[in-house]
Amino acid sequence: MELLMQQLFNGLTIGSVYALVALGLTLVYGILHIPNFAHGALYMVGGYITLIMMTEAGLHYILAMVVSICVVGLLSVLMERLVFYPLRHSPPIQDKVAAIGILLFLEALAQFIWGADYRQMSTPFGQVVEVFGLTLTLQRILIVFAAIAVMILLYWFLKKTFTGRTIIAMAQNREGAQLVGINTHKVAILTFFIAGALAAIGASLTSPINLVFPGMGHLVILKAFVIIIIGGMGSIPGAILGGYILGFTESLGATYLSADYKDIIAFVLLILILSIKPQGIFSKGGV
Amino acid sequence: MNVLTNKKVIISLLIVLGIVFPFIIPNLYYLHIMTLAFIWTIAVYGLNLLAGYTGYLSLAHGGFFAIGAYVIGILTVKLEMGFWLSFLLAPLVTMFIGLIIGLFALRTKEHFFAIYTLCVGYIIYLVIDKWEGLTGGVRGLIGIPLPEAIGPITFQSPTAQYYLAFFIFLLVVAVIYRIVHSLTGRTFIAIRNSEDLALSLGISTKRNKLLAFVLSTFFAGLAGAMYAGFIRFIGPEIAYTTITFDLLTYMIVGGIGTFAGPIVGTFLIVIISQNLQFLQDYRMLIFGPLLTLLIIFSPRGIVGFIQMQLYQRKRKKQESLAYKNREEETNAGG
Amino acid sequence: MLEVKGLTKRFGGNVAVKSVDYSVQQGKINAIIGPNGAGKSTFFNLITGVHEPTEGTIIYKNEEITRQPANVIAKLGVARTFQSTHLFEMSTVKDNVIVGHRLRTKSNLFDSIFRTRRLKEEEQQCIAKAEESLDFVGLSHVSDQLVTNISQEEKKRVAFALALATDPEIVFLDEPTAGVNPDETDEMAKLIQKMADKGLTICLIEHKMPMIMQLAHHIMVLNYGEKIAEGTPAEIQKNEEVIKAYLGGTVSA
Numbered sequence: 123m124e125l126l127m128q129q130l131f132n133g134l135t136i137g138s139v140y141a142l143v144a145l146g147l148t149l150v151y152g153i154l155h156i157p158n159f160a161h162g163a164l165y166m167v168g169g170y171i172t173l174i175m176m177t178e179a180g181l182h183y184i185l186a187m188v189v190s191i192c193v194v195g196l197l198s199v200l201m202e203r204l205v206f207y208p209l210r211h212s213p214p215i216q217d218k219v220a221a222i223g224i225l226l227f228l229e230a231l232a233q234f235i236w237g238a239d240y241r242q243m244s245t246p247f248g249q250v251v252e253v254f255g256l257t258l259t260l261q262r263i264l265i266v267f268a269a270i271a272v273m274i275l276l277y278w279f280l281k282k283t284f285t286g287r288t289i290i291a292m293a294q295n296r297e298g299a300q301l302v303g304i305n306t307h308k309v310a311i312l313t314f315f316i317a318g319a320l321a322a323i324g325a326s327l328t329s330p331i332n333l334v335f336p337g338m339g340h341l342v343i344l345k346a347f348v349i350i351i352i353g354g355m356g357s358i359p360g361a362i363l364g365g366y367i368l369g370f371t372e373s374l375g376a377t378y379l380s381a382d383y384k385d386i387i388a389f390v391l392l393i394l395i396l397s398i399k400p401q402g403i404f405s406k407g408g409v
Numbered sequence: 410m411n412v413l414t415n416k417k418v419i420i421s422l423l424i425v426l427g428i429v430f431p432f433i434i435p436n437l438y439y440l441h442i443m444t445l446a447f448i449w450t451i452a453v454y455g456l457n458l459l460a461g462y463t464g465y466l467s468l469a470h471g472g473f474f475a476i477g478a479y480v481i482g483i484l485t486v487k488l489e490m491g492f493w494l495s496f497l498l499a500p501l502v503t504m505f506i507g508l509i510i511g512l513f514a515l516r517t518k519e520h521f522f523a524i525y526t527l528c529v530g531y532i533i534y535l536v537i538d539k540w541e542g543l544t545g546g547v548r549g550l551i552g553i554p555l556p557e558a559i560g561p562i563t564f565q566s567p568t569a570q571y572y573l574a575f576f577i578f579l580l581v582v583a584v585i586y587r588i589v590h591s592l593t594g595r596t597f598i599a600i601r602n603s604e605d606l607a608l609s610l611g612i613s614t615k616r617n618k619l620l621a622f623v624l625s626t627f628f629a630g631l632a633g634a635m636y637a638g639f640i641r642f643i644g645p646e647i648a649y650t651t652i653t654f655d656l657l658t659y660m661i662v663g664g665i666g667t668f669a670g671p672i673v674g675t676f677l678i679v680i681i682s683q684n685l686q687f688l689q690d691y692r693m694l695i696f697g698p699l700l701t702l703l704i705i706f707s708p709r710g711i712v713g714f715i716q717m718q719l720y721q722r723k724r725k726k727q728e729s730l731a732y733k734n735r736e737e738e739t740n741a742g743g
Numbered sequence: 744m745l746e747v748k749g750l751t752k753r754f755g756g757n758v759a760v761k762s763v764d765y766s767v768q769q770g771k772i773n774a775i776i777g778p779n780g781a782g783k784s785t786f787f788n789l790i791t792g793v794h795e796p797t798e799g800t801i802i803y804k805n806e807e808i809t810r811q812p813a814n815v816i817a818k819l820g821v822a823r824t825f826q827s828t829h830l831f832e833m834s835t836v837k838d839n840v841i842v843g844h845r846l847r848t849k850s851n852l853f854d855s856i857f858r859t860r861r862l863k864e865e866e867q868q869c870i871a872k873a874e875e876s877l878d879f880v881g882l883s884h885v886s887d888q889l890v891t892n893i894s895q896e897e898k899k900r901v902a903f904a905l906a907l908a909t910d911p912e913i914v915f916l917d918e919p920t921a922g923v924n925p926d927e928t929d930e931m932a933k934l935i936q937k938m939a940d941k942g943l944t945i946c947l948i949e950h951k952m953p954m955i956m957q958l959a960h961h962i963m964v965l966n967y968g969e970k971i972a973e974g975t976p977a978e979i980q981k982n983e984e985v986i987k988a989y990l991g992g993t994v995s996a
């Protein structure tokens with residue numbers, strides 16, 4: 123029972139991070155209509171910036187994270203302006219290749235600047251606490267609460283502000299949005315900034331309990347793809363729900379099935395789903 | 410006609426260059442690099458057949474490459490089968506696995522297909538990495554034997570291995586040439602162009618997509634088997650996405666959907682990388698942006714760019730010729 | 744020759760085609776008109792197998808083809824063009840059209856790799872067919888140009904040639920003159936007439952009324968997915984409901 127509770131809490135922690143990354147990806151999908159393979163690289167850069175700000179600039183963890191959010195958000199916007207925007211009328215295969223090019227570049231750059239070793243990130247929230255008989259680190263509790271806070275904030279922004287609603291409108295129908303006079307440039311830039319920021323938050327939160335290295339984005343981004351396919355491409359509640367479902371499945375799978383193969387769960391899930399429903403679960407095909 | 414003879418001259422020159430290479434540059438290291446380049450090119454041709462000609466970007470290609478390598482590795486090392494028989498079986502087994510996966514993967518399209526195959530690639534990697542009993546896990550497989558002698562021909566020396574790879578390479582290029590320049594190739598191109606249109610022209614897109622997919626895995630498996638036979642040691646890293654992305658880079662730089670693209674891209678990058686040794690780990694600092702820039706400014710790579718230039722020059726010539734003729738006519742009339 | 748009964752297509756809650764009965768008159772020019780979004784293209788897509796009908800049957804030459812895939816229907820002699828052309832721009836006009844005859848050939852991968860006699864013969868056959876079709880639509884002079892360098896109207900003609908290369912008995916043309924200027928529209932009308940004179944059955948979606956009234960033998964009118972009228976051009980012109988639909992709805996003629 124205690125093991126189960128422990129694993130459920132782990133699932134909640136991992137799921138929170140997955141949900142943040144998947145949220146960014148799903149928002150960008152709404153704009154681009156292609157999967158942004160470079161999103162994993164943003165996540166990785168987010169981890170490094172926070173780490174470097176702490177070790178080199180001596181900033182506090184939280185401050186470092188703020189810097190990281192800004193840097194990665196801007197990087198994400200830059201990507202949209204320089205690469206995806208010029209390619210907006212090209213066949214989809216070209217956007218994908220371009221995104222892969224960016225991914226490869228950013229990874230090589232990270233390795234060039236910061237080296238290939240796995241690095242540890244310290245955290246001011248390393249204390250161990252007892253909650254309901256469970257032994258938890260404060261960092262894990264922070265991950266869960268911070269992620270949920272960010273999601274609520276994002277949800278409020280998207281639903282209650284005019285700018286937020288235009289993002290949703292555009293994700294659903296770009297041409298329609300243009301017709302009713304939405305400045306699609308501004309919305310695209312904002313969306314990419316938010317997506318980058320979410321990736322940076324996710325990476326910065328999880329780095330103290332994982333590690334920082336150039337390939338740290340690979341598995342996370344791939345799982346985020348799985349999540350948004352499960353949750354429906356472009357769907358915000360879907361990304362959140364999918365993130366937690368995958369988080370729980372993985373932490374339970376690692377305990378009760380096989381720790382070696384826990385990373386496979388997501389991919390097998392995706393392959394099963396797409397083999398049965400090639401257009402994803404929530405496709406709007408003909409009846 | 411001029412262009413045709415030119416083409417023939419160029420091809421013959423390249424073949425002669427391939428044959429005399431070990432004599433003019435008797436450097437074992439360069440021989441090694443060239444041999445590897447032949448092997449990579451074969452894998453890239455497989456990818457180009459599917460992504461370039463049929464329009465389906467598979468991100469599992471490195472995985473199939475690894476399957477080819479591991480099949481020959483397991484058959485020779487674990488089951489102690491002969492090299493040639495294993496070498497024959499490797500691409501066939503890869504192709505069979507490709508067939509099964511293709512049946513499901515090809516029900517998806519575009520980005521779903523890309524993500525699906527990316528996941529397939531990852532699963533292949535994880536299975537190779539974790540299934541120690543079969544694949545040796547992270548330690549990999551050591552001691553893949555040399556090809557047995559065929560009559561008087563032995564394959565001990567690097568030069569002999571170079572010629573073997575060169576021979577298979579030429580064979581593959583010839584086969585690919587015939588495929589893409591035949592009705593089969595035209596069918597693939599029609600599918601890439603528009604699946605709806607292809608269907609309305611009576612083409613079974615399902616069957617032909619599967620054919621392209623299976624062929625692409627065959628060439629990936631073949632290249633993998635050659636790699637294993639040449640390096641004689643394989644580890645799980647050959648199944649990692651890095652290989653897929655390398656192959657993709659070779660293809661895009663050379664020219665996706667062009668016939669000469671895979672050769673141009675692979676040899677160019679392999680040779681440049683060798684000359685920028687210090688870059689090895691950081692080569693993507695250059696090739697990553699190159700990939701992105703090319704896809705924006707010349708989506709069909711170097712070869713596509715050259716083709717366009719040649720075509721435009723030809724067209725200008727024709728136009729000026731037509732103009733001259735018209736002038737002569739009016740002169741004759743007047 | 745081709746007959747549909749109770750043909751219905753629902754996309755989610757949206758009924759694009761509602762219980763349409765229709766029969767195509769052999770050897771004639773049949774036209775389908777209606778406001779934008781009336782379900783005309785969807786109607787074509789159902790018959791040519793692009794979409795599966797929700798309900799209803801489609802009979803072609805006494806054979807039910809209702810749920811057959813598009814490629815099988817094409818082989819039976821049903822050709823079509825699309826509202827928007829999707830040709831391969833970076834290839835020549837002729838190369839685009841050659842594949843049109845592929846469905847009448849049998850060469851497989853083996854033939855391609857070993858360049859068998861069958862492949863060579865069939866390739867010649869496809870090339871000859873492409874040249875013949877391009878000649879028919881009046882494009883022989885641009886057959887070696889890249890598609891990207893020819894005009895919009897010429898691209899429409901290439902799409903015609905492609906459809907003709909399949910050796911069809913019936914051709915479905917979805918707005919063949921959209922985006923084509925008035926002079927060229929007349930030329931296209933002549934081409935459609937020429938196809939009919941050759942004995943082909945034509946089924947045509949068009950918005951340009953004068954052209955339809957002059958070309959068509961028989962017209963069906965769709966509105967909100969329903970057939971509201973059919974008959975000769977003269978009958979349609981007088982029909983109250985048609986006038987209402989066109990004046991009340993979006994006029995896109």
Ligand SMILES: Nc1ncnc2c1ncn2[C@@H]1O[C@H](COP(=O)(O)OP(=O)(O)O)[C@@H](O)[C@H]1O
Pocket residue numbers: 408754757758759777778779780781782783784785786
């Ligand atoms: N693939 C599709 N998925 C969902 N709805 C569709 C699809 N194709 C057409 N529709 C809908 O069906 C209706 C009829 O469209 P269409 O047949 O294109 O009309 P028309 O060709 O007469 O202008 C429209 O409301 C359109 O939105």
Ligand SMILES: [Mg+2]
Pocket residue numbers: 783784785826
């Ligand atoms: Mg239409």
